[in-house]
Amino acid sequence: MWSEALHMFLPDIANMDQHTNLRSSVDGFVRAVSPLAESLVQILAEELNIKFSYFQHNCSANTCYLRLNRYPTCPFPSKIVGLLPHEDPSFFTIVHQDHIEGLQLMKDGNWISVKPNSQALIVNIGDLFRALSNGVYTSVKHRVIAAEKVERFSVAFFYGPSIDAVIESYATPPLYRKFTFGEYQEQTMKDLKEAGEKVGLSRFLL
Ligand SMILES: O=C(O)CCC(=O)C(=O)O
Numbered sequence: 001m002w003s004e005a006l007h008m009f010l011p012d013i014a015n016m017d018q019h020t021n022l023r024s025s026v027d028g029f030v031r032a033v034s035p036l037a038e039s040l041v042q043i044l045a046e047e048l049n050i051k052f053s054y055f056q057h058n059c060s061a062n063t064c065y066l067r068l069n070r071y072p073t074c075p076f077p078s079k080i081v082g083l084l085p086h087e088d089p090s091f092f093t094i095v096h097q098d099h100i101e102g103l104q105l106m107k108d109g110n111w112i113s114v115k116p117n118s119q120a121l122i123v124n125i126g127d128l129f130r131a132l133s134n135g136v137y138t139s140v141k142h143r144v145i146a147a148e149k150v151e152r153f154s155v156a157f158f159y160g161p162s163i164d165a166v167i168e169s170y171a172t173p174p175l176y177r178k179f180t181f182g183e184y185q186e187q188t189m190k191d192l193k194e195a196g197e198k199v200g201l202s203r204f205l206l
């Protein structure tokens with residue numbers, strides 16, 4: 001993949017003493033996006049009659065993280081992608097992208113480019129909400145294409161749980177078997193190593 005990323009768990013941001021400019025930027029982003037994430041999860045849970053306490057119990061600042069993505073210019077953009085097709089390993093992800101095109105969503109078998117808009121946020125449902133909602137909320141497959149002329153940046157806020165959180169479909173019959181977030185992560189690593197791609201939630205289909 002023609003990109004690099006920096007992952008940060010939210011409590012670690014306060015300790016970035018040697019990078020004060022970066023710290024104040026990411027801190028500002030987190031302060032703006034965290035309340036939005038809390039509101040979104042309440043709305044999404046309420047729609048399904050899932051208790052908000054499930055999220056209060058399993059998700060916190062310690063389990064949510066930021067991913068700072070950089071896609072450098074690429075001399076052979078037709079041969080490689082910036083980020084491989086994947087669904088996010090979260091309940092949902094809030095993405096801020098810059099003004100450079102690159103993000104694409106899979107819709108009806110075709111890749112659709114997301115119009116870049118640095119004044120807007122993108123919210124992607126992740127695999128965990130898809131499983132929890134028994135497929136009512138769909139995790140969207142997306143990728144980032146590589147660009148030859150201009151580098152691109154994005155920041156993603158992953159609203160996710162602790163590794164021991166149990167993800168269980170709320171409705172019956174369940175489409176997915178019950179699993180822990182740790183199991184999901186292990187399976188993703190294994191698939192990446194063995195198959196070269198993130199297979200995702202289909203591994204847990206019943
Ligand atoms: O760079 C983007 O617009 C999307 C990033 C993304 O999908 C991710 O970090 O999971």
Ligand SMILES: [Fe+2]
Nearest residue numbers: 086087088142
């Ligand atoms: Fe993603």
